[in-house]
Amino acid sequence: MALKLNGENGDASQWQNSSMSNDLSFLLARVNADSIASGNSALKRLGLKARSYAVLSLVCDDLQPSQRDLAEFLRLDPSQVVTLIDELEGKQLVMRQPDPSDRRSKIVIPTSKGHTLRTEAEAAIATASQQLSKSLTAEQRKNLASLLRTLAFS
Amino acid sequence: MALKLNGENGDASQWQNSSMSNDLSFLLARVNADSIASGNSALKRLGLKARSYAVLSLVCDDLQPSQRDLAEFLRLDPSQVVTLIDELEGKQLVMRQPDPSDRRSKIVIPTSKGHTLRTEAEAAIATASQQLSKSLTAEQRKNLASLLRTLAFS
DNA sequence: TATTGTTATACTCTATAACTATA
DNA sequence: TATAGTTATAGAGTATAACAATA
Numbered sequence A, B: 001m002a003l004k005l006n007g008e009n010g011d012a013s014q015w016q017n018s019s020m021s022n023d024l025s026f027l028l029a030r031v032n033a034d035s036i037a038s039g040n041s042a043l044k045r046l047g048l049k050a051r052s053y054a055v056l057s058l059v060c061d062d063l064q065p066s067q068r069d070l071a072e073f074l075r076l077d078p079s080q081v082v083t084l085i086d087e088l089e090g091k092q093l094v095m096r097q098p099d100p101s102d103r104r105s106k107i108v109i110p111t112s113k114g115h116t117l118r119t120e121a122e123a124a125i126a127t128a129s130q131q132l133s134k135s136l137t138a139e140q141r142k143n144l145a146s147l148l149r150t151l152a153f154s
Numbered sequence C: 001t002a003t004t005g006t007t008a009t010a011c012t013c014t015a016t017a018a019c020t021a022t023a
Numbered sequence D: 001t002a003t004a005g006t007t008a009t010a011g012a013g014t015a016t017a018a019c020a021a022t023a
Helices: A024-046 A050-060 A067-072 A076-089 A112-132 A138-153 B024-046 B050-060 B067-073 B078-090 B112-132 B138-154
Strands: A095-101 A103-111 B094-099 B102-110
Touching: A024 A050, A024 B050, A024 B112, A024 B138, A050 A067, A050 A076, A050 A103, A050 A112, A067 A076, A067 A103, A067 B078, A076 A095, A095 B138, A103 A112, A103 B094, A103 B138, A112 B024, A138 B024, A138 B138, B024 B050, B024 B112, B050 B067, B050 B078, B050 B094, B050 B102, B050 B112, B067 B078, B067 B102, B078 B094, B102 B112
Parallel strands: none
Antiparallel strands: A095 A103, B094 B102
């Protein structure tokens, strides 16, 4: 074997010489893969995934988003949002409500059950996120979130 | 419509009040989605995608990885690596070479055509990455890469 | 005519199990 | 018995086009 790999992250000292370790898109992809895996794992017992948690969480803020709004914000196709809302509505976590000012559009609002589950899910995600970024100091974590937020909303 | 959205990133001032804008996993997912889209777009004319570029780039470093090594590093299933190497080999960008010390294993090495394309692809990705992170200063960009590297290799 | 939600569909990505050849 | 690569297959995720209702 050309490369000796140890542990779940392999032999970092070998790979850190690779050109990819300076590649922002690669680093994002790899860290995101780990993040989704840890998120899905943490949310499993609640019957949610990273994706459905994001929708539920957004709906539970007081933004009253339409399905279109959710699609744009979460970088999803509108048809995917249909499926996600179907799921959450089937579990009585959210409800579709026609927008009085535009009857084509449907506003998504949370149920009390949805609010409750969201609170639990938020805690589960916080723990998973803490675990994921345990190699960073609290300040570094804040800094990382701030930089990503700038990229996300620029 | 409950939320007014303008431009490709929507109305940031509205969404930045949402709970998700503090959620590391969400921020990673969204920025990664933009990164893959811009990467794929930049690589399209070269017949590559973000994924195949990562493999080619790694192979073009002098690490002589086995397919197993690539799978572990890129967080891919070994069967996915088969497909990726098949593609790259079909385009004569890389070659499979049996490992003399373990004939079960195959080392992947670049062709000169592979090296050439990798150089072009590297430039394309650099431009796309620059574009993606144009809202950050050079120092912030370095800082972001450093933080992500810590997470990726911790 | 354009847009929202919806459905259907196909395409990509990812995960699993089984097979072969080696160790 | 265990591991690397391979194959087949199914499941999840994503993208596209078309349709009904509404603007």
